[in-house]
Amino acid sequence: MQIEVISSVNEAQADRFAHRTVIVIDVLRATSTIVAALEAGAAGIMPVETVLEARALQCSGHLLAGERFCRKIPGFDLGNSPEEFTADLVRGQRIVLTTTNGTRALHKAMRADYVLAGCLNNAAACAQSAAELRRDIVLLCAGSHNEFALEDGLCAGLIIGELQGISPSAVEMNDLGAAMLGLFKSSDGKLRELLLGSTTGRRLMKNGSVRDVDHCCRVSVSSIVPRLQGDMLA
Ligand SMILES: O=C(O)[C@H](CS(=O)(=O)O)OP(=O)(O)O
Numbered sequence: 035m036q037i038e039v040i041s042s043v044n045e046a047q048a049d050r051f052a053h054r055t056v057i058v059i060d061v062l063r064a065t066s067t068i069v070a071a072l073e074a075g076a077a078g079i080m081p082v083e084t085v086l087e088a089r090a091l092q093c094s095g096h097l098l099a100g101e102r103f104c105r106k107i108p109g110f111d112l113g114n115s116p117e118e119f120t121a122d123l124v125r126g127q128r129i130v131l132t133t134t135n136g137t138r139a140l141h142k143a144m145r146a147d148y149v150l151a152g153c154l155n156n157a158a159a160c161a162q163s164a165a166e167l168r169r170d171i172v173l174l175c176a177g178s179h180n181e182f183a184l185e186d187g188l189c190a191g192l193i194i195g196e197l198q199g200i201s202p203s204a205v206e207m208n209d210l211g212a213a214m215l216g217l218f219k220s221s222d223g224k225l226r227e228l229l230l231g232s233t234t235g236r237r238l239m240k241n242g243s244v245r246d247v248d249h250c251c252r253v254s255v256s257s258i259v260p261r262l263q264g265d266m267l268a
Pocket residue numbers: 060062063064065101103104105114133134135136137176177178179234237
């Protein structure tokens with residue numbers, strides 16, 4: 035099994051994803067939020083790239099969620115904080131989500147055979163699902179504002195470690211994958227600290243969202259693996 039890590043959405047070439055499984059990673063916060071929404075019983079999450087597209091879907095009875103500049107978009111039902119997506123609000127609901135980086139990366143991945151949403155919270159389950167799909171795997175780190183984001187790289191390293199655990203002799207990776215695996219291994223016990231010190235972590239702290247970082251840094255606490263089916267993650 036070949037594993038390729040891509041450092042940010044800017045580096046992704048959509049036409050190279052055919053016949054592969056792409057795991058989109060946006061630890062802070064889009065893919066963590068998607069996992070939280072499904073964990074809370076949402077019926078599905080439709081990722082869209084622009085606020086305009088999201089608003090156009092409001093009339094079809096979906097909840098609107100997302101952020102710009104880390105803040106909830108005016109008139110939307112929810113922002114991009116995983117802790118907002120409680121069962122009371124989202125159970126049985128379809129949610130349209132637009133975020134700065136994560137939903138862009140999900141759209142970039144759409145030509146893949148399979149698209150999964152990965153984060154620290156569901157890393158082990160995500161690796162297991164990807165291995166079962168029997169394709170080469172791309173770990174697409176969404177990054178932040180077209181640049182590499184440390185938290186996504188750490189998560190890519192964690193998922194590669196999990197994949198190695200599943201089939202130790204069958205995993206080959208690109209150099210960035212090897213670097214991220216090493217990075218994750220050396221981060222032992224310091225994940226929270228590293229996330230809080232990252233560019234996105236600092237941005238979220240400034241916005242008073244430190245609880246989100248605490249939520250997102252928990253490793254393999256969820257068995258939910260969002261998979262794109264049509265235009266909906268479920
Ligand atoms: O809401 C977030 O956490 C980020 C916003 S930013 O990159 O910090 O501006 O969006 P996401 O698409 O979840 O990375």
